[in-house]
Amino acid sequence: RSKQSQFKIVLLGESAVGKSSVVQRFVKNSFDEYRESTIGAAFLTQSIHLSKNDILSSGDNDNSITTDTIDDDGITVKFEIWDTAGQERYRSLASMYYRNANAAIIVYDITQLESLDKAKYWIKELQRQANKDTIIILTGNKLDLNDERKISIDDVNEFTSIYNLLNFEVSAKTGENVNQLFKDIAIKLVIK
Numbered sequence: 710r711s712k713q714s715q716f717k718i719v720l721l722g723e724s725a726v727g728k729s730s731v732v733q734r735f736v737k738n739s740f741d742e743y744r745e746s747t748i749g750a751a752f753l754t755q756s757i758h759l760s761k762n763d764i765l766s767s768g769d770n771d772n773s774i775t776t777d778t779i780d781d782d783g784i785t786v787k788f789e790i791w792d793t794a795g796q797e798r799y800r801s802l803a804s805m806y807y808r809n810a811n812a813a814i815i816v817y818d819i820t821q822l823e824s825l826d827k828a829k830y831w832i833k834e835l836q837r838q839a840n841k842d843t844i845i846i847l848t849g850n851k852l853d854l855n856d857e858r859k860i861s862i863d864d865v866n867e868f869t870s871i872y873n874l875l876n877f878e879v880s881a882k883t884g885e886n887v888n889q890l891f892k893d894i895a896i897k898l899v900i901k
């Protein structure tokens with residue numbers, strides 16, 4: 710049996726939180742200290758392979774996926790990624806990108822308090838306007854700047870538990886947790 714294996718992902722969040730950097734880390738495994746702010750939106754694709762074990766051992770698998778539903782070689786998932794522009798003047802374009810998204814990664818910067826307010830704004834907007842099936846993942850970036858942290862994981866958990874959202878902390882700079890973020894999203898979408 711063939712499962713859908715191509716998914717659309719959108720990234721949203723305040724300017725300079727590192728949306729493009731997270732995508733660049735995932736797609737090209739590289740990082741730029743000096744990056745131009747995105748204009749409008751950027752489109753990128755990347756594939757990720759899930760082994761049979763990745764899928765079966767996922768804590769979220771409610772046994773609707775069994776050994777027979779997945780090939781022994783696992784599944785290759787292709788992501789179509791819309792990296793939106795965080796600057797205020799582009800805000801009204803966002804709905805075009807999140808409308809049909811299978812997953813939305815809402816990014817904040819763990820060193821910038823206001824960036825969490827903007828993230829909460831996007832989560833509320835998505836819950837009102839987006840497809841009910843869209844998986845929302847709240848992601849704190851710049852984990853390498855842990856010494857300058859202004860937002861604790863507890864601050865965020867309070868919020869994500871109400872809305873039942875996935876919750877990650879990553880660093881585009883060091884790459885910490887970036888692949889894991891996309892892999893977990895892939896698994897969530899595949900077992901859905």
Ligand code: GTP
Pocket residue numbers: 722723724725726727728729730731741742743744745746747748793794795796850851852853854879880881882883
């Ligand atoms: P817009 O396109 O304007 O919405 O911004 P963006 O969210 O795409 O941010 P971008 O990826 O352009 O990164 C903004 C700045 O933060 C750049 O100077 C990056 O080098 C820096 N940056 C991004 N990710 C990290 C990170 O994980 N750690 C550190 N220390 N800096 C980062």
Ligand code: MG
Pocket residue numbers: 728729730745746747792793794795
């Ligand atoms: Mg950008």
